[in-house]
Amino acid sequence: MTETPFLSHFSPQWTRPEALEQILVQRESLLSDSVEKIRESIVTGNKHHLLFIGSRGAGKTHLITLIHHRLQQADLLDRARFAWLNEDEIATSFLKLLVLIYRSLSERYPDDFPASTIRALAGLDPLAAEDKLGQSLLRDLGNLTLVVLMENLDSLFRTLPESELLRWRAFVQNHPVFATIGTAQALFAGVSERTEPFFGFFDTRHLEPLSVEDARLLLKNIARLQGKTELLEFLETPTGKARVAAIHDLAGGNPRLYLIFSEFLNRTSLNELGASLRGNGGPPTDQLLPGAPPLAHAAPAGNRPTALPPRTPHPGETDRRGTVHHAGHHQRTTPATAGHALPAFPVARSRGLLRTG
């Protein structure tokens, strides 16, 4: 019996990249363009610093997971090293940021970036430690390019004082061997205001919400991936399209919502859900349609179904032996956790429409 591919709702980096590729909609051009820019950073002296901006659930991690995945090609692996920082770890100084980067490299490339380098910093004053670690990083990197993936860059900028931001920026400017792939939930002053050290430093790209058609394609891709042929066919019908449009009014084009819906959708539930949202016995539309809080904001980080497992190895990372690491299915969202994520969706919860298909 073929196992249904796992699609993590909150941590796409734990989903197999092949599955993420199969369900990707709307952003193929952005993805391929971004991959090309980082590829150029790896093989030429041009270094790009990309920053993807989108609200929670907009697909930022999905996107950078695929950028990372597509860069894992033989012709690039010998020319670059990848440091994917754990989004839950916060740096309060440039030294701490260097430690996070080096530790990430050490876990992935232990022969090139020995863990003893960080242990050897013990007892040094911060300035000396920063200097020593910076020199070690550059030495161990050799003439390769370091691609740093940093999620929640806006949080990092909030915790780093300006003096530390200046140290970081100077280090990057003095050693043009870095390319950056960052994400943020919104444009933030640290990159958008002229008086800030990093003004204009990042090539920012806003993730557009899904259109109705994008959403329908996403649901189709997921249905195809999960072998839900009946739902797939229904999504091609005028009624199916109308039902997706009704959901779109509520979901506001947020990809995560469709991913969550998809787990509990079948032909019947989609039809009933869409009909409810169109006013056939559903709640007043002013509770559900534009103007109501987008559902994407209804799932605070603390409500995530499970915490991320320990840092090693990073999801989706390919170690030097070519092994790709992924999480098991323990992170699958349950109807209960999805219910927590959808407090503003009374009709679906009260009518029991969110059920496994």
Next chain:
Amino acid sequence: MRHVKYHHTQMSSNPGGQLAPNQIVGRDDLIANMWSVLEGRSIYMNDLRRIGKTQIMVKMHSSPPSDWLTAKCDLGGIHTAAEFATQTYRLSATALSDTQRVLRSMNRLLGQAGGLEIAGLIKLPDGTPAPWKEVLRRTFDDVEAAMRDRGSGHRMLFLWDEVPFLLSNISHRESPEVAMQVLDMLRALGQDHDRIRLLLTGSIGLHHVLTGLKAQGYNGSPLNRMDHVQPGPLTPKHGVELARTLLQGDGIRCDDWDQCATELASAVGHVPFYIHRLVSRLPKADTATPKTIQDLLDREITADTNDWDLQHYRDRLRPYYGPDEKLALGVLDAVAVNEPLDFQAMVREVNLSGAVDDERLRALLKLLCQDHYLTRTSENQYRFYLSLIRRWWRLSRNLS
């Protein structure tokens, strides 16, 4: 060592990133002129943020004339005079590493028998930090001697970026007095070492830092002996060339490449960073036209949340000009609508009531030019320094 060979026949947009020297275009004449100036004196380069000062340094550092040695460093992360001196020593040692010449004077200071520890700071054999003035002076002496050994005409250039941040950092972390001492030391070292030149620049104008230091009692003029260079935007020819190259490199569809490139470069004032940025934001799915380019730019710069931050030029008028803020607004409004304007026309536009003294207006115009709002043409007329700022000014203030 792994060597990578990559044939990239096209340039693609890279707003804010670090460009390879061969992709920094349109600056060759300026750079040639700067090398010529450096034969005689050091340079202070000042201009608006994102005009391309750092890229100019990168290009100069990558291909200096044969009798020049260069060392480049962003000093924005340095917070003490001792760190700065250490960094200068390191830069010099690295730059001279391919020669037989060693930094003899510094080695005498540090002692041959060991005790030298470099980890952000140079320390003497007894473990105490080396005096920063002594490190700077001996390093300059050693570099001067090394250049003399190389033969007549050989010189070394320190390309120092973010010098205003360095001074501001030192002023805050140590004291304004130490920042003043660094400035004086650099001036003195520049006078005493004829084979060493400095090229200083930064994101913010050094004059802002100097103003703060003068308020603390500083009375030096560290920039007096330096040539002042304002790179400005690219020439229209180079701006259009860059725009066309990037449009093609990014795979943007255009019905007429020349029209689109000309419109795009002109709309952002031929500033390379803005050319890169605007190209990067053109939708690839659509065919670009001069109108769609203009519309996109207008949406970008007037959006409630945007990363062009042209509002900065409005907001800083009050702190910069104080009681003359309203007069400055009047001048900028008049130039935005009617540029170019000569002085008499300006008087007619902004001084209808006759309440403003001509000399006060002249002084204000001078400041507006210094702060890169306006520029004075060879015909003695005033216009906006950047057409992008003028464009935003007219949109944001609803001027026709």
